[in-house]
Structure formats: C-alpha cells, structure tokens
Amino acid sequence: MDGNGRWAKKRLLPRAAGHKEGVSSLKVVLKACAEFGVKYLTVYAFSTENWGRPKDEVDFLMNLFALSIDREIDELVKSGVRLQFLGRIHQFSPQLQTKMSESMEKTKAGDRITLNVMVNYGGRAELVDAVNEIAERRTPNAEHRIDEKEIQAHLYTRGMPDPDLLIRTASEMRVSNFLLWQIAYAEIYVTPALWPDFRREQLIEAIEAYQKRERRFGKVL
Numbered sequence: 338m339d340g341n342g343r344w345a346k347k348r349l350l351p352r353a354a355g356h357k358e359g360v361s362s363l364k365v366v367l368k369a370c371a372e373f374g375v376k377y378l379t380v381y382a383f384s385t386e387n388w389g390r391p392k393d394e395v396d397f398l399m400n401l402f403a404l405s406i407d408r409e410i411d412e413l414v415k416s417g418v419r420l421q422f423l424g425r426i427h428q429f430s431p432q433l434q435t436k437m438s439e440s441m442e443k444t445k446a447g448d449r450i451t452l453n454v455m456v457n458y459g460g461r462a463e464l465v466d467a468v469n470e471i472a473e474r475r476t477p478n479a480e481h482r483i484d485e486k487e488i489q490a491h492l493y494t495r496g497m498p499d500p501d502l503l504i505r506t507a508s509e510m511r512v513s514n515f516l517l518w519q520i521a522y523a524e525i526y527v528t529p530a531l532w533p534d535f536r537r538e539q540l541i542e543a544i545e546a547y548q549k550r551e552r553r554f555g556k557v558l
C-alpha cells in the first residue's frame with residue numbers, strides 16, 4: 338500500500354495523515370472486493386524493513402493498527418470478513434499482539450472474504466521461517482526430499498491459493514520482498530495512483546486490466 342507519504346506531502350500534511358487516509362482506502366477496497374466475489378485480499382501494511390523508519394512514524398503506525406482494529410472489528414465480523422495478521426507478530430508489543438490475536442479469533446468464522454494484513458512481513462523472512470519449521474519438525478531419520486508442496490504448507494499463507502493479481506500503487510516497479518514464493522505466476526499491475534487515492538474506481542481498472550491478460554503458466558495455449 339505504497340504512496341501514503343507522497344499523498345501527504347502533496348497536501349503539505351505530515352506523513353501520518355497519509356497513513357490515516359490509507360486506512361480509508363483499505364476499507365473501500367475490501368468492501369469492493371467482497372462485493373466482486375474476491376475471496377482473498379492480501380495487503381502489505383508493514384515490512385521487516387519498515388522498522389528502519391523514524392521512531393515516531395513506526396509508533397504512529399503501531400497505534401494506527403491498534404486503533405483500526407478497535408474501530409473496525411464489529412463491522413468486520415458483521416460483514417463476514419476473516420481477518421488475519423501474518424508476519425513475525427511476536428516482535429510487536431504484547432498489547433498489540435493480543436489485539437491482533439483477539440481480532441483473528443473474533444473473525445475466524447468469516448466466510449465472505451479473507452483479509453490478510455501482512456505485518457512485520459518479509460518474503461525472505463517467511464521462507465526462512467518455513468524452512469526452519471520444516472527442519473524443527475523433521476524426525477531424525479527422515480530422508481525424503483523437501484518438495485514445493487511441503488514448503489507451501491509451512492508458509493504464513495498455507496492453505497490459501499496463490500494470488501492472481503498483484504497491484505502496485507504509486508508507480509513502483511519493484512516486488513519489495515512481498516510474497517516472493519506466492520507471486521510466481523501472479524499478473525502484476527502497476528498504477529500511478531497513490532494508495533490513499535486508490536479506491537473502487539482504481540480497483541475496477543486494475544481488474545479490467547487483469548481480465549485482458551492471457552495467462553499461460555509457462556505453457557503454450
């Protein structure tokens with residue numbers, strides 16, 4: 338969800354204002370996705386690299402996560418959203434961890450759409466965590482080779498389908514350590530829209546662009 342800082346700068350506002358407005362975009366996009374029958378929406382909210390930002394910005398984001406959970410939880414439950422926070426959650430404050438687990442518990446029966454909010458997430462970190470989990474659970478004499486299915490089964494996104502469409506806002510042409518394994522065959526759509534400006538109309542444009550793509554998965558059709 339890139340471009341919050343630029344959105345704020347354009348308006349001579351503090352970066353925090355961009356992050357706040359970004360939450361509104363997420364609400365709009367989530368609602369539209371649910372309406373369009375999208376079953377999984379995965380957003381990149383905080384990367385393992387984002388800890389390197391100024392302390393007041395990091396603190397603001399942590400508070401924004403907590404506040405947004407409090408504000409939105411009832412509505413999420415009501416609208417059948419299953420909310421998941423995925424990433425190295427154990428590095429957050431105990432209070433935020435509790436809030437995140439409680440919100441996941443409260444929404445776990447949601448069957449309209451799954452919203453994965455990736456926090457303290459890195460694609461490489463996820464693969465490292467998956468490999469370690471496999472190694473820890475391996476019996477001493479196990480000789481079988483680890484295969485793709487086994488790695489997939491230990492990712493944070495285990496049990497979920499790979500994304501069909503990857504949307505990059507704010508004109509960035511990088512993957513930035515997002516879902517490295519899962520996006521192997523994802524269609525990439527880059528838009529100049531800054532995340533706080535990315536709303537229903539921009540989502541429809543992205544989906545329409547996606548519908549024009551020819552997906553071959555490495556084969557000749």
Ligand code: IPE
Nearest residue numbers: 338339340341342343382387
């Ligand atoms: C949001 O956008 C990303 C988060 C970590 C929440 P940015 O803060 O990266 O915005 P730009 O890139 O400065 O515009």
Ligand code: MG
Nearest residue numbers: 339340341342
């Ligand atoms: Mg950025």
